[in-house]
Amino acid sequence: MKKALMILTISMFLMIVVKANAASLVISAVTPNPEIATVSAVVTPIRTKEVDLTVPNNEKDRLTTLLKSQKVTGWMGVNPFKIAIRVAVAKGVSPNTLVLLFLFPLIAALVAFSRQVVGVSGFGMITPALLSVAFLSTGGVVGLVLLTFIMCAANLGTIIIKKIRIPYLPKLAVLIWLISMAVLGLLLMSPAIGLERLMSVGIFPIMLFVLLAETFIEAQITRSFSTSMWMTMETVILALVAYKIMSAPFVQSQVLLNPEMSVISILILDLLIGRYKGLRLSEIWRFRKIVLKK
Numbered sequence: 001m002k003k004a005l006m007i008l009t010i011s012m013f014l015m016i017v018v019k020a021n022a023a024s025l026v027i028s029a030v031t032p033n034p035e036i037a038t039v040s041a042v043v044t045p046i047r048t049k050e051v052d053l054t055v056p057n058n059e060k061d062r063l064t065t066l067l068k069s070q071k072v073t074g075w076m077g078v079n080p081f082k083i084a085i086r087v088a089v090a091k092g093v094s095p096n097t098l099v100l101l102f103l104f105p106l107i108a109a110l111v112a113f114s115r116q117v118v119g120v121s122g123f124g125m126i127t128p129a130l131l132s133v134a135f136l137s138t139g140g141v142v143g144l145v146l147l148t149f150i151m152c153a154a155n156l157g158t159i160i161i162k163k164i165r166i167p168y169l170p171k172l173a174v175l176i177w178l179i180s181m182a183v184l185g186l187l188l189m190s191p192a193i194g195l196e197r198l199m200s201v202g203i204f205p206i207m208l209f210v211l212l213a214e215t216f217i218e219a220q221i222t223r224s225f226s227t228s229m230w231m232t233m234e235t236v237i238l239a240l241v242a243y244k245i246m247s248a249p250f251v252q253s254q255v256l257l258n259p260e261m262s263v264i265s266i267l268i269l270d271l272l273i274g275r276y277k278g279l280r281l282s283e284i285w286r287f288r289k290i291v292l293k294k
Contacts, residue, residue: 063095081259102255107242119282122235132242134205142197153182154213
């Protein structure tokens, strides 16, 4: 019963997000700007697109232009990463890939901080970090819609194949088959529901979302459904925070223009997190009455 209610709630959330996204597209397409519109004017909405760091690109993009705007002087020992980055980009290496490699340790430090200091449980270190990269590829709204749909399909598939008496691994293979068919149906229906970006989603983020669904299903074996769902929500929220940090143009610019300082700062941050031995923030909140009495 709890599973059915949870799946129903997630399904309603998915429908609301899809309708809201479709409505915003319709409004932006038919509503002119009153400040610039005239009687015979036709307004074409201009939509800004985020830089997808997961797609290699080295021709006239923002990061390449940013590199060219900074003049690097001195010898290799003073600015080793700055000079090496420019040599690599000149020979065809994508700056998007380089920025993503610089940002991934920062996301790992964020996950470590959330576990060690805040007290967020989640699913380990790699899962939220990889999910943030998947959100970077799909976008926040589309990624949430796709992830919610996959989680619903995984839970429904678990209920369907629960009574099938076959070993665990073949049963998991059947579940992945059901999820794949469900995602295929969603992709085929995406033009009708107004999710244009969903049509261009690659297999990489889909596989990462399926990985989270598999982790969630495995967590239900050793934990309760509510605990597994709470851990999944914490993992997704942490991944969304990491995605917003990675997609911020200011952060991308800083790690690209100041790579030496970025690398050293992230290492120092990791060591400081490791030195923290106090109560986690969640534990302080949980035992706040006892802490306040002291």
